[in-house]
Amino acid sequence: MSDILERDRRHVWHPFTQHASERDPVVVTRAQGASLFDEEGNELLDLISSWWTCVHGHAHPALVETLHTQAQTLEHVMFAGFTHAPAANLSFELSRRLPGDLNRVFFTDNGSSSVEVALKLAYQYHRNKGDMGRSAFMALDGAYHGDTLGAMSLGRGSNFFTLYEGLMCDVHLVPNAPVWDGCDDIEEREADALKALADTLDRHGKTTAALIIEPMMQGASGFRFARAPFVRKMSEMAREAGLLVIYDEVATGFGRTGALFACEKVGFVPDIVCLSKGLTAGVLPMAVTVARDPVFEAFLSDTFDTALAHGHTFTANPLACAVALMSLELFDTExxxxxxxxxxxxxxxxxxxxxxxxxxxxxxxxxxxxxxxxxxxxxxxxxxxxxxxxxxxxxxxxxxxxxxxxxxxMPPYCITDNELSRAYAGMFEGMNSL
Ligand SMILES: Cc1ncc(COP(=O)(O)O)c(C=O)c1O
CATH class of the missing domain: 3.90.1150.10 (Aspartate Aminotransferase, domain 1)
Incomplete structure (x- = not known):
């Protein structure tokens, strides 16, 4: 066993891992393009983009160069009372690319935190406007929104977090209607799901702050796709009932449904959007929660009481912002x-x-x-x-x-035709081996 594995075995606690029974982790020493390389130099095609992050592939020269240059200029500065070009420019570029008036960018460090911020924004939005009764949320059955307390509560229908029920906040689950190639009962299931949403809104609409959706594709609960008109209809019904609509695009953002953002495919401008994973192209941890103008405006007053009480130490880290900005540029230039x-x-x-x-x-x-x-x-x-x-x-x-x-x-977008052919051949062979 290598020294790395030996130390890892003794000292590291891995995520979502049963250490008593699981195989040793793969020691990765470097990565390039669509490939990872282990200690012996063996190549592994990274067909899930390292937990769905590295959209352009590993070690893209433009991202590496941007990181290097930014590190020599400004590596970090606190973000309350200070700002910097990478954060301001990234906010501008994200707002320009997102639809409608999604113009206000709040920075955090990971997808779960971006969801927590969205929940706090929605809860406080109503309170700031004088509606004190909306403290619950609605989420879809099977959704996954992260593993912090609020996010777990929303994802209770994913079965990942049953053990933590006692810690959860008030969430009403509504059914989803997943679609796949050749399924013939989708209209019926969509109609049932919309009826269930209407009933839930009738019962709980006035005490609920927001409906949160992974638009077009539920990721962690098994890549369950949805049809755009169905997602749009759910969103419209929630908005009509006075709820804010949150799109969790942590997984779907940056091309994962074919468009830069899934909300474009849905044809609906949500009140709040969460982004992470592909945001920095997998180079550094960062997330944003983007709000529409009217949401931001509800937090403005002459007292701190209506301001958002939230912020992390590494909020809007300049290295991550600079890389995210370059990643967006690559979407255009490449x-x-x-x-x-x-x-x-x-x-x-x-x-x-x-x-x-x-x-x-x-x-x-x-x-x-x-x-x-x-x-x-x-x-x-x-x-x-x-x-x-x-x-x-x-x-x-x-x-x-x-x-x-x-x-x-879910390969990095730099994957070549040959690599894809290798992936498909292996995918089938692996299944045949079962
Ligand atoms: C849709 C969605 N939201 C939130 C998260 C949580 O993101 P993170 O793991 O960065 O906290 C995930 C993670 O897979 C996700 O898929």
Whole structure:
């Protein structure tokens, strides 16, 4: 065993890991483009973009250069009472690219925190406007919004956090209506879900601050896609009932549904948007919660009482902001969304074979995501088949990490056609090995 593994075994506590039984982690020594390299120099194709972050691939020269230059100029400064060009320019560029009047950017460090901020904004928005009775939230069944207390409460329908029920805040769950290639009952399920939302709004609409949605795609609960008119309708119904609408685009932002932001596909301007993961292209941890003008305006008065009492030490770190800004520029200069469209077209070519495969169910593709379930492998987060096929993939040079029974690919957008072909061949071979 290498020294690194030895020290890791003794001292590191890994996320979402049962240390008593899980295999040793892979020691990664470097990464380039769509590939990771381990201690022995073995290559692993990073087909899940390192937890969905590195949109342009690893070690992109422009991002590395930007980080280097920014580190020599200003590495950090407190963000209360101070500002700097990378934060101001990034806020401008995000506002310019987001639809409508989503113009006000609040910085945090990770996706869960961006969701906590969204909850506090929504709760306080109503109070600042004199409506003191809205302290609950609505979320979709199966949603995942992070693992801090508020975010866990919203994600209680994902089954990740049952143990922590006692710590959770008041959340009303409404059904979702996932869609996949060839499903024939989607209209019916959407109608049922909308009816359930209408009932929940009737009962709890006046005491609820906001509805939160992962638009177009629920990520961590198994890449469950939704149809745009359905998501739009839910959003409109919530707004009509006086709730704010929060889109958690931590996973869907930066091309993950084919558009830069999923809200563009939905055709709805939410009141608040959460972004992280692809924001810094996987280089540094950062998140933002972006609010529409009327939300921000509700916090303005001549007393601190209506201000948002929130802020983290590393808020708007200049290194992360500079890299995020360069990443946005790359979306333009490298025509990144065209690369995403190409990946989607390649994914779609796999759907027929997946439909015919005895171990694959509910195949689907959207943007750079290809997903399906392993048939006969019900369960959640970790299933026997999921873990076995994951081991096979790792041994065969592929970083594919099923979520329970759901196998998915979400490669960095720099992936080449050859690499994609390798990924598909391996994906099927791994399934055949089960
Ligand atoms: C939709 C969504 N929201 C929030 C989060 C939490 O982000 P983080 O892990 O950075 O706290 C995730 C993480 O997967 C996510 O997929």
């Amino acid at each position: 025509r990144t969304l065209e690369k995403v469209a190409h990946i989607e077209a390649r994914h779609r070519e796999q759907l027929a074979a997946l439909r015919d495969h005895p171990r694959a169910e509910r195949p689907r593709a959207q943007g750079p995501v290809l997903a399906f379930e392993l048939s006969g492998s019900e369960g959640h987060y970790k299933t026997d088949d999921g873990e076995r096929v994951r081991d096979w993939y790792l041994k065969n040079g592929l970083n594919i990490r099923p979520l329970g029974p759901t196998v998915y690919l």
